Amino acid sequence: MSRSLKQKITLAVLKQLPYENTPLEKVIRSWWFTMHGDGLRLTTLGDIKFREAEIEYYVCPMNVKHYTWYQFITDCNNKLKCPYFLGVNKKEGDKVEPYIRLYDSKIAMMMTLYGDIQSYLESIKGRK
Secondary structure: OOHHEEEEEEHHHOOOOOOOOOOOOHHHHHHEEEOOOOOOOEOOOHHHHHHOOOOOOEEEEOOOOOOEEEEEEEHHHHHOOOOOEEEEOOOOOOOEEEEEEEHHHHHHHHHHOOOOHHHHHHHHHOOO
């Protein structure tokens, strides 16, 4: 049986966490927003485990305009070919700054060249 990309990534990260002995299916359920399918969005626990495993990442500010949140998440799931985490940094007062943490240097560089996540996502043709 061929493993999915999500399973392959999870197994590679687990190798960096020798103390982790949870079954693969349970790990996938807790680290990823979707157990099946192509989306590579990490949960908070998944993001923590990737950082514990010292997987290289890049944090890019996120300013989503002219988008519904659902459409944005759908585009990320369909177009980002690397694990990613969406979060917010709380600043002084009530101000929050959303960010996306990307676990792929090439995609982070391309996003930087395009200027923001939305422009980068718009440049990628969707999967058929």
